[in-house]
Amino acid sequence: MVGRITELPMKDNTKLIAAGRPHQRHAHPVNMPVERASTILFPTYDDYLEGARTINYGRLGTSSHRAFEEAITALEGGFETRLAPSGLQACNAALLAFISAGDHVLMTDAAYDPTRKFCDNFLKRFGVETTYYDPMATREDIAALMQPNTKVIFAESPGSLTFEVQDIPMLATAAHAGGAVLIVDNTWSGGYFCKPIALGADVSVQAATKYIVGHADCLIGTITSADERIAKKIYYALLQLGSNVSADDAYLALRGLRTLSTRLQRHEENALALAKWLSKREEVGQIIHPAFKSCPGHGVWKRDYTGSSGLFGVVLKPTPLAEIKIFFNALKLFGIGFSWGGFESLCVHTHPERYRSATTWEADGPVLRFHAGLEDIDDLKNDIDNAFTAMANAQK
C-alpha cells in the first residue's frame, strides 16, 4: 500500500524523493512497481464491497496511479490529485467539472490555443459561453466581466507563448466573490516554483508531459484540488468521461518527478544565461522572460514564484521569413519541435497574434520560443551563434 509519509513536515526537495514510495511494505523495490490492470480481484465478498471505496477497476487507477497522485498532491500542496491522459485533457476535464449548459467561463486571452479551441467549439456547442480577459487585467476589469452565471475563471500563468505572469490571489478573490472557481494551468512552474492552491486557486492543473515527465516520452496531465468538495467534482468528471491513464505512463511521470528540482535548477540557469546573452545580440529586439523586468507581470512573478523554468520568448528585430528559415535550418542542438520541459533544448517560431481576441499582441519582428534544455550553456550559445551567422551570411 502507498504510505502516508507526506504527513511528515517536509520541504519540496524531500517530498519529490519520498512521496508516493512503497515504504510501508516489509521489503520492496525503491520504486512503486507498475501495476497494470483492468479487472481487480477481491478475495472475499466483504473485500469486494470495501473495494468500491478504494482501488476496484483499472480505469479508476491502480497503486501506480495513486503513488504519482500522492506525490503531486504533496508537491502542489492540495487535497487530492487525479490524472488525465494529457495536459490538454486535464485543462478541459477541470473546466467540465464545474460548468453546465447556460454557464459562462472567463478565460485568459493568453491561453494555450487548444484550450481556447475547446471553449470556442466544444463548450459553445453545449451552450457554455466564454469571454476572454486580458491576462494583465485588474481586479476591477475582472469584476466587470463577471456574470451571475460565471462558474470558472481559468488562468495560465505565465502564458506559454507570451509569458504574462498572472495575479493568482487577485483572480481567486474575484472568482470566489462571484461564486466561481479559479483553475490555474501551472505547467510552466512544474508545480515547484509556484503553488497556486496556497495562493487561493481551487484547482491547479499541469501538463505533466512537460517538466514532470521531463524526458519527452509520455503525455499525462494532473489535476490537483484544493479541498474535498472540489476534488469530488473533478473525480466524477473524469469518471463519467471515461478518462484513463496507463499505469506505465503514471510510472514514468513519477520517475521523472524524482529529479524535477535538479533538472529545473539547470533549466532555470541555462534559460537565464541564454536570455541575458540573447538580450545583448544585435539580432534581438526584446526578451520575454518572467524574471526580466520588462516582462508583463514581473512584479507578480517576484512576489509569487520562487524561480523560473526553461521556457521563454525572444522577439527578433524585423527579419524576412527566408532568413528565419536559414536560422532554424542551421540549428544543430536546438530541435525544431512542439512541447517543452524535456531534457533537450528546443526552438519554435510562434505567432501569438493569431490566438488573441480580447487583446492585441504586437511585435516588431518574428517571435521565437526557446526551451533551454540541460546541455552545456556554451554549446547552446554556440549553436545559436552559428545559426545567427548563417542568417547574416545569407544577407550578403
Ligand SMILES: Cc1ncc(COP(=O)(O)O)c(C=O)c1O
Ligand atoms: C501551458 C500548456 N498547457 C497544457 C498543454 C497541453 O499538454 P499536453 O500536450 O500534455 O496535452 C500544453 C502543451 O504544450 C501547454 O503548453
